[in-house]
Amino acid sequence: MIEFRKLKSVLAISVVAFGALSTAALARDLRIATEGTYAPWSFVDEQGTLTGWDVDIANALCEEMKVKCEVVAQEWDGIIPGLNAKKYDMIVASMTVTEKRKQQVAFSKKYKNTTSQFVAEKGTYPDTSPEALKGKRIGVQRGSSQDGFLTDTYKDSEIVRYDKTTDPEMDLMAGRVDLMIANRVTSLVNFLTRPEAANYELVGEEYSGGVLGEGNAIALRKDDTELLGQVNSALDAIMANGTYDKITSKYFKFKLM
Template identity: 40%
Template sequence: MQTLRTILLAAAATLAMASSAFAAETLKMGIEGAYPPFNNKDASGQVVGFDVEIGNALCAKMKVTCETVTSDWDGIIPALNAEKFDFLISSMSITDERKQAVDFTIPYYSNKLQFVAPKTTNLSGDLAAIKETLKGKTIGAQRATLSGSWLEDNWGDDVTVKLYDSQENAFLDLASGRLDALLGDKYASYEWLKGKEGQSFEFKGDALPVDDKIGIAVRKGDPLRDKLSEALKEIIADGTYKKINDKYFPFSIL
């Protein structure tokens, strides 16, 4: 017959093994890797950026190891649902359409949409005035984004909308003169405007009146969503989020 001491020791060993197994758990986070400063590859091919650092901070708070998996933007939700990674942290807007395919955490930042065009382009006034100036012009945006959808839904009859597989390619065409203007996420455009190619361009008009919240996606019904949301609240409360924010932006994007 087992003694009480033997039973307690066995129970303690079981708990230790369970704790160790949880601590060794690896979660794969899906990221596009082509959207600076939120996610892109450095010279060595390593994925870096705001999204990556927030994801790593969340994993550290949950006491699990994180591994980054890249995916093309167009297929990133199918890749999540095919279990190629466990959660998707790639500056994705929370929309009703996407909620039918995935579950989202609470937002981890708030986005704005704004036009970018050459400094020489006289593009001012309210949205109606900007639309009139751009009538018949070619406006670019990344495909399967809020920017692309907004252009097609609201200005599709008045301008030529050209959609790209990545934001980087849209910026390349803007810089080469193949676009008259571009509609994109303000913070990604802010980063591009600071670079060499962006020096001849600037924001035009005010940000669009679009309430764009960015969330982390998981598969439908996955309890990981609540764990990520709680971890996000914790890194905001303890100042970790602000340190990462301040590394990339001189203003809060929360």
């Protein structure tokens, strides 16, 4: 009986030790990529600090998971290749979930709804159908879900692609493109609030689904299933404890989910 008790004690100690090792393995430092020029989601402020809604969400998730994190800016066109090359561990950048991207990365639970809409000079394009925009120059961020939408749907328009979200805005105001398309909320609370954009507005209908996806989620490598589980649990937690709504209210006067 004594020997049996000793064996049970040894086994118990082993289980505790294994659990501690597992916890330590889960608590590795994380490197997180975001876009960095996509206000109000992620941008560099006047002090040179990377900030924004996605950055705050990333930090809240790390706090919930009790891990140290570094959030870095990465150009959009290379953000998925960088993840799969292990330059960072996940992408928190309002990435739209699409079937094409599901083939490349694993996605967390949805953490934001999204629609896309065209922006143009006031009163110019009430109709934004492919027929109405035939021959028109449309600006879009390269590699975005909106880029794929234009490529598939607006075959008779001239699609002008840019590396940064702010570039089509500047070319729209300069008259080098006729319209641009982007995340509706981004245009509404960022570009269209600027004094220099007073003569521009959202035009046409809101688009979602298909190549535009059904919402935004956090991207991880397909084989990082343990981290994916942690991220999903942390998302549930910050939505339940009010942290998600607190961060959202810092940037918007409306809910995102």
